[in-house]
Amino acid sequence: MTAEGYQLFVGTEEGLEPLAAEGVEVRGNGTIGAAPGYRVLNLLEANQRAQEVQAFAVPVGEEGAAVKPATTSQAFVGQPTISYDEENDVMVTAEGERYVAQDGNFVPEDGQGPVLPAGWTENVGFDNFATIFTDPTFRGGFLKIFLWNLAFPLLSVASTFVLGMLLALLFNDPRLKGKGVYRSLLILPYALPIFVTGLVWAAMFNQQFGLINEVTGLNINWLGDPWAARAALLITNLWLGFPYMFLICTGALQSIPNDVKEAAAVDGAGPVRTLVSVTMPLLLVAVGPLLVASFAFNFNNFTLIYLVTRGGPFDAGNSLVGNTDLLINFAYRLALESGQPNIGLASAVSIVIFMLVGAISYVGFRQSAALEEVN
Structure with missing residues (x-):
């Protein structure tokens, strides 16, 4: 051709x-x-x-x-839809809209509308960290989230451990029949994906149609009231977390020699005294590091918060800081879901999270190491 x-x-x-x-x-x-x-x-x-x-x-x-x-x-x-006016340092769209340079972004000259997706790298030093701790509005929201971020993993670990330990003690009794079946049923919540159970619990906490209010006859706005939403998260996490504690406590209890308990009984210790002074210290030696790890996991339990409450409810006029937000959810919103995503500020929050988890874990492991003296 x-x-x-x-x-x-x-x-x-x-x-x-x-x-x-x-x-x-x-x-x-x-x-x-x-x-x-x-x-x-x-x-x-x-x-x-x-x-x-x-x-x-x-x-x-x-x-x-x-x-x-x-x-x-x-x-x-x-053909480009945006051109750069080097003389005036502005970006101009094909429709004539003008964007001026500000803080590493091009923002609308009239202040209306989102920033352009195009920007540039700008060295801000420690300005993002200064914003976290010195800006009055941001500092108040950050402190509020941080206090809840401490309370949530502490309450979650304590509640799941107590329930899991009590069930493990119950099913560790040799007189109980059918323990294998009961134990299999108790670990089902742990076996189900959180992506399923989280959404199911969120639906059950619906004020109008949820199973919780239907069964109890209550009319609580579980996901609309700050304290009710926090309680809903703790209840959901108790359901999801107690099987794990049940498993590790069961294993730890079975590893404790019967000779120790028999010696305590010979010395006149009753069941409660044996539990408090003999069983519990030996149990904590085995599960102490796992409690620290569970705390660190719940400190950054992004998935549960996102699926059940999405960080809400939010106070009027503030769509950035939610009443059930963890720091990791707050960083995610800053980076991806806010009106003006701020990757730099979200990264600074993430570094603060890393330092907090590291410090808390260090103290926790020091305390769990002290338990080794029990042996």
Whole structure:
């Protein structure tokens, strides 16, 4: 096939130049198969150099229009929708809207609307950390979240451990029949994915149609009242977390020698005294580090909060700080869900979270190490 009937051009970074038709072979789909002085890339070569191909543009016409590759054999003529006015340091859209430079972003000149997705890297030093601890509005919300962030894992670990331990003590009694069946049933909440159980519990806490209010005859706005929402999260986490504590306490109790308990009984210790002075210290030696790990996990339990309350309820006029937010949920909202996402500030919050978890875990492991003296 000849090049008759086609307009042939060579594209360079300077623009389009006519290509002589002599010696040019055109395939049936209109693409060039061969041209004197040029080598046509095959599909494999084109894929290997895909980044170079995608970055290549041939300027045509006015106002920055250019030919850009669409596929390995097709291209399109594109024109920028935003241009940069270097003299005035503003971005101008095709509709005439102007965006001025501010804090690493281009924001609307009239102050109305979102920022442009295009920005630049700007060294802010410790300004984001200063914002966390010195800005009155931000500091108040951060402190509120931090206090709940301490209370939530503490209450969660305490409640799940107490319930799991009591059940483990109950099913560790050799006189109880059918323990294997009961134990299998008790670990079901732990076996189910949190993505399922979290949404189910959120539905059950619905004020109008939820199972909780229907069964109890209450009319509590579980997800709309701050304290009720916190209680709902603790109840949900108790359901999800006690099987884990039940498992580790069962294993720890079975590893305690009966000789120790018999010696306590010989010395006149009753069941309660044996539990408090013998069983519990030996149990904590085994489960102490796991309690610390459980605390660290619940300190950043993003999934549960997000599925059940999404951090809410929110106070009027403040859609950034929720009453059930953990710091990790707060950082996520700053980075991705706020009106003006702030990756830098969210990163600073994440670093603070890391330091807090590290410090708390260090103290916890020091305390659990002290329990080794029991042995």
